[in-house]
Amino acid sequence: MANSLHDFTAANTNWRHALRANNHRTWIIIGIFLLIYLGIGLLIDMYLYTSSYPQASLAQIFRAIVTFQLFPIATSVTCIIAVISLLVTYSLYDKLMLLGTDYHEITPQTAQSPQEQQLYNVVEEMKIAAGLKYIPRVFIIDADYMNAFASGYSEKSAMVAITRGLIQKLNRDELQAVMAHELSHIRHLDIKLTLTASLLANLTIMVLDVFFYNIIFSRRRDERSGNALATIIILLRYLLPIINICLLLYLSRTREYMADAGCIELMRNNQPLASALLKIQQDHIAHQDNYKAAYLNTPHENVRREAYIFDPTQAGIKGIGSLNDMFSTHPSTEDRLAAIGFILKNKV
Amino acid sequence: MIMTILIILLVVIGYVVLTYNKLIAQIEAVRNNQKQIDIQLDRRFKVFESLINVVKKYMDYEQTTLKDVVALRNQAQQAKASGDEKTRIAAENKISDIAAKINLVFEQYPDLKANQNCLQLQEEIVSTENKLAYAKQSYNDSIETYNATKKSFFASWIVNLFRSKLNMDFAYWQLSEQKVAEQESYTVKL
Numbered sequence: 001m002a003n004s005l006h007d008f009t010a011a012n013t014n015w016r017h018a019l020r021a022n023n024h025r026t027w028i029i030i031g032i033f034l035l036i037y038l039g040i041g042l043l044i045d046m047y048l049y050t051s052s053y054p055q056a057s058l059a060q061i062f063r064a065i066v067t068f069q070l071f072p073i074a075t076s077v078t079c080i081i082a083v084i085s086l087l088v089t090y091s092l093y094d095k096l097m098l099l100g101t102d103y104h105e106i107t108p109q110t111a112q113s114p115q116e117q118q119l120y121n122v123v124e125e126m127k128i129a130a131g132l133k134y135i136p137r138v139f140i141i142d143a144d145y146m147n148a149f150a151s152g153y154s155e156k157s158a159m160v161a162i163t164r165g166l167i168q169k170l171n172r173d174e175l176q177a178v179m180a181h182e183l184s185h186i187r188h189l190d191i192k193l194t195l196t197a198s199l200l201a202n203l204t205i206m207v208l209d210v211f212f213y214n215i216i217f218s219r220r221r222d223e224r225s226g227n228a229l230a231t232i233i234i235l236l237r238y239l240l241p242i243i244n245i246c247l248l249l250y251l252s253r254t255r256e257y258m259a260d261a262g263c264i265e266l267m268r269n270n271q272p273l274a275s276a277l278l279k280i281q282q283d284h285i286a287h288q289d290n291y292k293a294a295y296l297n298t299p300h301e302n303v304r305r306e307a308y309i310f311d312p313t314q315a316g317i318k319g320i321g322s323l324n325d326m327f328s329t330h331p332s333t334e335d336r337l338a339a340i341g342f343i344l345k346n347k348v
Numbered sequence: 349m350i351m352t353i354l355i356i357l358l359v360v361i362g363y364v365v366l367t368y369n370k371l372i373a374q375i376e377a378v379r380n381n382q383k384q385i386d387i388q389l390d391r392r393f394k395v396f397e398s399l400i401n402v403v404k405k406y407m408d409y410e411q412t413t414l415k416d417v418v419a420l421r422n423q424a425q426q427a428k429a430s431g432d433e434k435t436r437i438a439a440e441n442k443i444s445d446i447a448a449k450i451n452l453v454f455e456q457y458p459d460l461k462a463n464q465n466c467l468q469l470q471e472e473i474v475s476t477e478n479k480l481a482y483a484k485q486s487y488n489d490s491i492e493t494y495n496a497t498k499k500s501f502f503a504s505w506i507v508n509l510f511r512s513k514l515n516m517d518f519a520y521w522q523l524s525e526q527k528v529a530e531q532e533s534y535t536v537k538l
Contacts, residue, residue, distance in 0.1 A: 114467060114468055114471060117468075117471065118471055118475075121471065121475035121478075122475075124479065125475060125478045125479050125482050126482070128384065128479050128482045128486060129482035129485055129486050130486070131377065131381060131384075131489070131490060172474070265489075266482075268485065
């Protein structure tokens with residue numbers, strides 16, 4: 001990995017294009033998620049109706065459900081469950097994000113040092129540049145590692161949190177770039193988006209699980225059509241989690257690229273973000289052992305992993321997110337730098 | 349057949365209403381952002397004004413303190429010369445009081461060094477100027493969004509239908525050409 005920005009060729013970046021392209025990708029993924037969700041509901045409806053109408057063929061049942069001759073009970077129930085659980089998580093989620101960390105809030109009145117005052121100023125400047133109506137609440141996390149994240153479902157309830165290590169090791173411009181990246185997440189409603197997607201993904205798996213065990217234990221092997229559906233459900237039970245993880249990771253990465261582009265939109269300068277990202281990555285590699293201990297000692301670190309500006313797993317710090325450690329939620333720093341116009345010289 | 353026509357009609361009306369509302373929101377955003385520049389100009393004036401006042405007061409304080417000390421010193425010396433020990437002690441005590449007060453101030457704020465003050469002042473100035481610049485940028489950005497929507501296909505038809513309400517002509521914030529030429533040739537003279 002390169003050590004300084006001198007190892008890169010600097011170019012301008014078309015942030016307008018980056019924002020548009022990644023936005024399109026997001027819509028496609030959301031569309032796929034909704035289709036999967038409805039598809040699972042439909043599948044289960046068909047499975048249920050095959051036992052009520054054993055003599056009907058699968059195609060007939062499918063047509064009957066799609067044209068509402070048979071009411072799609074399972075689809076409706078899963079949709080209602082999804083809406084309720086989304087509302088519950090929306091109302092609880094903000095408090096969840098800071099779980100386990102040592103933090104305090106910063107306001108112009110309570111800023112204890114010039115550094116904290118500077119942080120607040122920087123956030124305020126970016127709020128003006130982004131034309132947000134409310135200034136997000138600013139929190140400092142007392143930790144040595146360099147990281148930051150944003151949370152909140154709307155501009156009104158938004159917050160940004162930043163570790164003390166980050167404030168101390170970045171200069172004003174770099175700090176501003178990090179905050180611009182976080183404010184872009186808020187502007188693009190990324191927190192709401194990724195959480196909704198992952199909740200839907202988990203729900204589909206839960207619903208599938210219920211019917212998977214139902215099939216395993218009931219062993220209705222007498223009806224042929226029901227049997228075909230049972231095979232699909234059993235197959236999906238193992239395939240869907242993988243598909244979901246791929247989609248979620250792709251979604252999270254596109255949103256990172258978008259936030260990077262949004263940062264450049266606000267600052268009109270790609271150099272500060274690039275040097276901040278490099279610094280954060282190098283710092284993580286240099287203090288790998290200390291930071292690993294720090295991350296692991298902070299409870300509930302996995303809630304924040306996706307939201308962080310830098311995914312600690314990229315510096316070889318494993319064991320934070322339990323399941324999908326081998327995939328990063330963020331694109332590699334090199335790719336992110338390339339996307340904002342800094343391409344590694346003499347790439348071997 | 350009638351159903352299809354009705355649906356198409358509904359879709360068209362829906363599109364017109366949505367586009368109309370979107371354009372109105374964008375126009376208001378531009379106006380608000382324009383006022384944001386005024387707000388930041390006003391803020392800059394007030395912040396700098398109060399900064400100057402603080403500096404003045406600080407210097408005044410230093411000057412009056414110095415004057416007081418000099419006066420008390422003279423008083424003490426005169427009293428010493430004339431053998432008026434009581435006045436002398438009183439004057440010396442007052443000087444110690446002043447010194448103690450100054451020390452107290454410094455003890456309360458260990459950071460109260462010239463360097464620190466200078467850094468804070470610098471930060472305040474940088475931040476104020478940045479806020480003003482970002483307000484201008486945000487204003488121009490909102491004009492860009494509005495103009496792009498206004499001139500885009502389909503939306504431009506709707507703008508033509510409601511010209512008085514939807515067709516605004518906002519000027520980008522920019523320097524005059526003369527000013528640009530002036531700024532271009534600017535170099536720091538040390």
